[in-house]
Amino acid sequence: MFFTGDFNGEIHAWRNGQPSSKRVAGKGHSCVVDMKVSADELVSVGLDDVLRRTKISDSMSYGGAAVKLPGAPTGLAVADDAAIVSSANGLAVVKGDNVVFHYEDPAGVKFNCVAVDSSGKTVAAGSEKGAVVVFDLNGDGSLVIRHTLSLHAAGVCSIAVSTDGAFIASADNKSVFLWDAVDGQIKVKTWQGFHNSLIKSVDFAKDGKRIISASADESVIVWSVDEPDKVQKLSWTHAGGASGAKFLNDSHFVSVGSDACVKVWKF
Template sequence: MNESDGGESGHFTPANSRVGTGKRRAIWSTLAVWLILAGGLVIVTIWQLRLQQQLVANAQSRADGIQAAEAAQLHVRELTHQLELERQARETVDAAALKTRKKYYNLLIKLAGTAVNEERLAEALEHLEHCRPGPGETDLRRFEWYHLDRRCHPELLTIDTPAEKSSGVIFSPDGTEIASVEGRLIVFRDAATGKTIRTLQEASGELRSIAYSPDGQRVGVGVHASPPMLAVWDVAKSERVCECRGHTDVILKVAFRPDGKQIASASADETIRLWQAETGQLLHTLEGHAGAILDVAYSPDGTQLASAGVDWTVVVWDANTGQELVTHYGHEGAVMSVAFRPDGKELASAGVDAAIRFWPVGEEAQRPTDDENLVGFLTTHRGVIRGLAFSHDGQQLVSASEDRTIKLWNAETREEIHTFLGHLQPLLGVALARDGMKLVSYGADRTIKIWDLVASAEPRRFAGNTYLYCVAFSRDGSQIATGDLDHTITLWDAVTGQELQKLKGHQSSVVTLS
């Protein structure tokens, strides 16, 4: 047991070696597993840490987002509140501004109404223009504005002319057209619409006056050429048919004789010249005025010619011989216009003294020729009267003045029927349509206006001798019935105003009719 035991214990056998190797392998395997598990645990732990960090970051981000949203909402609420305050302030300001505008509007309307009533239309129109709303403003205009505006524009039609001013406007004999001279142009327009139909251009010079031949086929115009001339144009052919030369100064007025065979031209050279209408041959030269002659007019039968002069006189001439028949004195300034009444019994004249004088024609005209010879006298204009015209039936007279008004008169009674307002500058002339339905005027405001005479006609008067309670038309409109204080019903002719019948039987006043 000594050596043998010791020897046995000091040496490894192969079997022992194999056992040790297996143990080591097992240990290494176990260690490897543990290392793998530990590595996985580390990885999982790292992943969990990162996940946790991401979750924390996301939570923080959500918290930040919520906080930002809440801050934004707060800002929105603050802005909304601020806008509401501003809106309220703006509404307060707008309400105050509207209140001020209403006060201003009412003041302007009052001023415009006063101006219209006092015939100061330019001022009235300026006030009305200030009443118009600006961009985005409330329109305050109501009935009163449109009523005043209509009173400022009572004419049927207004034509704005490009020329500085027209020097003459007339109706065609059939009343369908108006002709005017504007610069070097003769302009023909539709009397209903104002639309230009045709124009004729006079190359020789400016035009100063125009007249239609009675048949409407020709017009005569005064041409401010060197030397001055009277030019006659064929309207349909648009060509000049003759020239009448002889005046040494500007031609101020032209007129055709009613038969169309003679033309008269009045000039600043103090003469009137009578021309043969077809050929332009000079027939007579009329001399007698001491200064420019501003207007001429033929009598209805064409035998006499009246002239108006700056020498304050009205002269009547024999249109066949050129002989002076009578001179009328009385005007206190230049005479601007003359017109014969269509029945040939009176001659009207007007001028710088703002008065209309009526002179007898015929045998009565041979009496003393001052104001004692007058058969009528009118003074209501407040400025120079530039134009006169009788209606075709002689019942009415119109006058145009530099006071910017046109007045319609009853030629029989001398009563004023109506005043036309609308021109913003002095009137320069006026003419009536032959049918008596319309008149045309022109002024320094560079406008031509057409007016309705029928709407402004004198109302029919029914002369009763008792107080009226009621009135009614018959079904066909031919008669009028009135209920009277004296217990009667009176029947009248609606056209003539003549009393037809008086019905009696009521025991008290008649207060209603149907």
């Protein structure tokens, strides 16, 4: 099962192989910004500046407390019992129904996106100034800076951390960079110019060997971590721009776009 959200605040649940979806019932967000699956819950944030948790079931409906966030969210990452939300006001760590930690950049820089590995220990956030800030997430929810990575010529608009926490993929309006999350060194910086507009999302395959990116230029690209020169570009995937792409498993990924279409692809 996977989920899609829209500007009207609706969230729909889809099952692989089925052409129709089920809408999550009840009053939700005014506009869905981001959402992630965590165990048996769907965690979502919206322009109503709240975080919601919804139990995943065949007949889903909004329920539980809405956690007020310290700013308008721009991205969301979840791992274990923590949710990390990026915003113009920094990064908020939510546990249960409370914001337990709030990191604000000393210079007041806005964070556009955030990601975390499956262990919940490595957090990466992309800033409007082009920096990738890597944090250690502690058990109490506090964040401690590990690295600040600077190479992007424009603001970082999407980011992902590999499942094992070894690598970080970051993207701006034309480039995708691959970083070593442990030592902070750049691994691949040649993925430039393949997209020619804002890169809306990046995602790692579960095994960490492939990355997928979706761009406002209407294309989706699959990148090889082991063979950086091996680039598979799918052009004109969504009229008006591709807004997201995510691996479903080792052989399929899903993409969404401004054409209001959901497409499932097979390798």
